[in-house]
Amino acid sequence: LIHASYAAAHGDIAEVLVCMFGPTSDDYGFLHRGTRVRKMHSSYRSTFRTIGDTPVATVTRLGIKHIKKNYNPRRKDRKVKILPYFNEKVTMMYYYPHMKAEVLDSLVDMGYKGIIIVGTGLGHVNRELYPALERARDRGVSVFMTLQTIWGYVHMFVYETGRDMMALGVVPLGNMLPEVAWVKLGWVMGQTDDQAEVKRMMLTPVNDEITEREPYDGYLVYQGGVPEMDEFVRKFRK
Structure with missing residues (x-):
């Protein structure tokens, strides 16, 4: 909540974002684009993941670090066009x-x-x-x-x-x-x-709900049980 509040108050990104844990600790949070984020585990703290792309940014109590360069920045005019329509059928x-x-x-x-x-x-x-x-x-x-x-x-x-x-x-x-x-x-x-x-x-994409391509780091699902993965995990989990 602190990370989300900081991003809303001080960030320059004018989009619908989901702010949740980066790692399982509170070190930093990810800012995920609302059209590309999904909850991928029922209880894991860092369960929210950007699918087929990278998060927009990371956020701490000290600042925001952009990962993606293409995002919608805040405008000074603050004029917003809202189309509040929905067909339930x-x-x-x-x-x-x-x-x-x-x-x-x-x-x-x-x-x-x-x-x-x-x-x-x-x-x-x-x-x-x-x-x-x-x-x-x-x-x-x-x-x-x-x-x-x-x-x-x-x-x-x-x-x-x-x-x-x-x-x-x-x-x-x-x-x-x-x-x-x-x-x-x-x-x-x-x-x-x-x-x-x-x-x-x-x-016609509104905000990256369809993207032209998936970046090389847009699909990272680590598989346990293989030596190279075990070696990688041991660096972080003692």
Whole structure:
């Protein structure tokens, strides 16, 4: 809380940020961009991680050290444009093997206008859902694809099933996190119900919810049990 208060009072970053522990100690906190942060452990103190990128900055009681150079700085005019719109008829569907078409059909029948699919691999569901995807498209439902892997990009051109789904109207969302995609879709559909405009707005980044590339240090998940990892950990954990 002290780090967050310091960043809000003295920092020059004008964005929605999450300030949480860097290490498990209180030495410093990370400032994570709101569109790229996720809680990755139920109880670990330094559980919040920037996914597919680096945090924006670190913060201590003495100051802020920027990690990223591209951020939105404070302006002197303090003029803010707020678009407080949200369509609650959007949902998120986590795909699992052998999912039946009736699951997707039921969402459409209940009047949902936008659906975020959290797909496997590069962004896939099984062929059993094809008829339901076609019915959703024909009824004007906007359907988008994100990933269960969390890290990485949706690549629906690689395999036949991905290309089939795009032909059925499913739109890949790059490396947008599933929860972020749900929030953005609700916000977008609160402003327009035109499908072409919904697609355009979803694919137009507001603040790095989709990035052009993943930096070399944007995916760091250490795996225990291997000698090089044990040697690295021993330097910090005696």
